[in-house]
Amino acid sequence: xxxxxxxxxxxxxxxxxxxxxxxxxxxxxxxxxxxxxxxxxxxxxxxxxxxxxxxxxxxxxxxxxxxxxxxxxxxxxxxxxxxxxxxxxxxxxxxxxxxxxxxxxxxxxxxxxxxxxxxxxxxxxxxxxxxxxxxxxxxxxxxxxxxxxxxxxxxxxxxxxxxxxxxxxxxxxxxxxxxxxxxxxxxxxxxxxxxxxxxxxxxxxxxxxxxxxxxxxxxxxxxxxxxxxxxxxxxxxxxxxxxxxxxxxxxxxxxxxxxxxxxxxxxxxxxxxxxxxxxxxxxxxxxxxxxxxxxxxxxxxxxxxxxxxxxxxxxxxxxxxxxxxxxxxxxxxxxxxxxxxxxxxxxxxxxxxxxxxxxxxxxxxxxxxxxxxxxxxxxxxxxxxxxxxxxxxxxxxxxxxxxxxxxxxxxxxxxxxxxx
Numbered sequence: 001x002x003x004x005x006x007x008x009x010x011x012x013x014x015x016x017x018x019x020x021x022x023x024x025x026x027x028x029x030x031x032x033x034x035x036x037x038x039x040x041x042x043x044x045x046x047x048x049x050x051x052x053x054x055x056x057x058x059x060x061x062x063x064x065x066x067x068x069x070x071x072x073x074x075x076x077x078x079x080x081x082x083x084x085x086x087x088x089x090x091x092x093x094x095x096x097x098x099x100x101x102x103x104x105x106x107x108x109x110x111x112x113x114x115x116x117x118x119x120x121x122x123x124x125x126x127x128x129x130x131x132x133x134x135x136x137x138x139x140x141x142x143x144x145x146x147x148x149x150x151x152x153x154x155x156x157x158x159x160x161x162x163x164x165x166x167x168x169x170x171x172x173x174x175x176x177x178x179x180x181x182x183x184x185x186x187x188x189x190x191x192x193x194x195x196x197x198x199x200x201x202x203x204x205x206x207x208x209x210x211x212x213x214x215x216x217x218x219x220x221x222x223x224x225x226x227x228x229x230x231x232x233x234x235x236x237x238x239x240x241x242x243x244x245x246x247x248x249x250x251x252x253x254x255x256x257x258x259x260x261x262x263x264x265x266x267x268x269x270x271x272x273x274x275x276x277x278x279x280x281x282x283x284x285x286x287x288x289x290x291x292x293x294x295x296x297x298x299x300x301x302x303x304x305x306x307x308x309x310x311x312x313x314x315x316x317x318x319x320x321x322x323x324x325x326x327x328x329x330x331x332x333x334x335x336x337x338x339x340x341x342x343x344x345x346x347x348x349x350x351x352x353x354x355x356x357x358x359x360x361x362x363x364x365x366x367x368x369x370x371x372x373x374x375x376x377x378x379x380x381x382x383x384x385x386x387x388x389x390x391x392x393x394x395x396x397x398x399x400x401x402x403x404x405x406x407x408x409x410x411x412x413x414x415x416x417x418x419x420x
Contacts, residue, residue, distance in 0.1 A: 011111040014415025027389045034251040036419045045368045060420045066099045067348035075355040079342025087330040088164045094319045100312040101143030103349035104305040107412045109136030115406045116198035163332035174320045181317035188309040195306045196289035204296045207262040207380040209269035218277040220347040236345040253418035255379035262380035265351025267304035282311035337363040374418040
């Protein structure tokens with residue numbers, strides 16, 4: 001029996017180790033050790049004022065900080081019975097969709113693409129395919145500047161507050177960004193075309209798929225949680241009744257199951273569950289790329305991230321144009337501090353993100369709970385590795401390990417967020 005170990009999985013966020021036991025060409029135990037230390041953000045917000053929770057929890061992630069801020073704001077508002085304006089919801093959607101442009105462009109080009117073009121990292125692409133390299137930077141730059149325009153800075157937004165926004169983009173900024181978002185259409189379409197040319201392994205995950213779902217929209221801000229195989233939809237407020245978390249010995253992050261099954265969250269479950277809600281342009285590009293919903297091939301998560309770039313760019317342009325119209329105010333609404341419990345979810349780039357808070361009569365938090373997308377995906381990721389590894393164990397050791405890492409990177413895991 002030999003154990004193949006990847007001490008540090010490259011091109012993902014955070015630090016993790018893969019261990020695979022192989023004997024006589026047969027794969028035995030396989031696991032992913034999350035070695036990031038626990039960060040204790042849930043304990044950190046206990047004893048703090050309600051309006052400090054979004055500022056603190058957005059620090060869980062430097063990439064998905066807009067998503068943590070917005071989800072935390074929604075949880076606090078749910079606890080205190082605060083209804084925000086439609087303009088505030090539009091700005092928050094713009095913030096969340098903008099984070100997709102930031103995050104998906106980074107993962108697709110910088111972290112995932114080298115797996116499919118035979119390069120150890122993205123830097124050789126700058127010389128061999130400069131147009132691809134500069135396309136990646138252009139999309140990411142646009143996403144960074146969009147979240148800066150709405151949130152006040154590229155990470156850890158400060159303009160989004162309980163009840164509304166403390167500052168708004170100017171009309172000039174909205175007009176400028178609407179034009180830039182329309183202009184990036186070719187780049188995002190080319191991203192889908194590029195990823196459709198990659199040789200995707202044939203594989204089917206056996207796990208369930210969960211995502212927010214809304215009958216009238218591609219759900220990233222509101223909706224119910226729906227399960228693809230089981231066919232049910234349930235309110236976000238019931239997440240503790242259907243998401244089971246457990247501690248495992250080899251990981252500092254918990255594992256999650258639903259109905260006793262591992263499950264996947266992220267772009268592939270979202271596109272599968274809300275295919276008909278994608279913009280027409282995104283559906284056309286996806287169909288031309290050969291994607292057919294429903295797919296259970298985990299490796300298609302990257303193609304679905306590219307499809308979501310097309311959807312997000314178009315929606316952000318429409319939101320900027322709509323915000324130029326007289327749609328009311330986004331200034332924080334008046335509210336009364338009161339005790340309560342609140343739960344909220346949004347779709348972060350990597351999958352569904354839950355925040356829950358309990359607030360006392362004095363406005364001080366007495367409890368908090370966060371479940372990040374990667375923490376939900378880890379059990380399914382390990383299950384996928386156990387199912388996929390035997391299909392490639394005949395390959396030379398170096399290529400075998402590369403294929404297993406490729407599966408991990410298809411999830412776009414954020415291991416430091418998983419130990420929040």
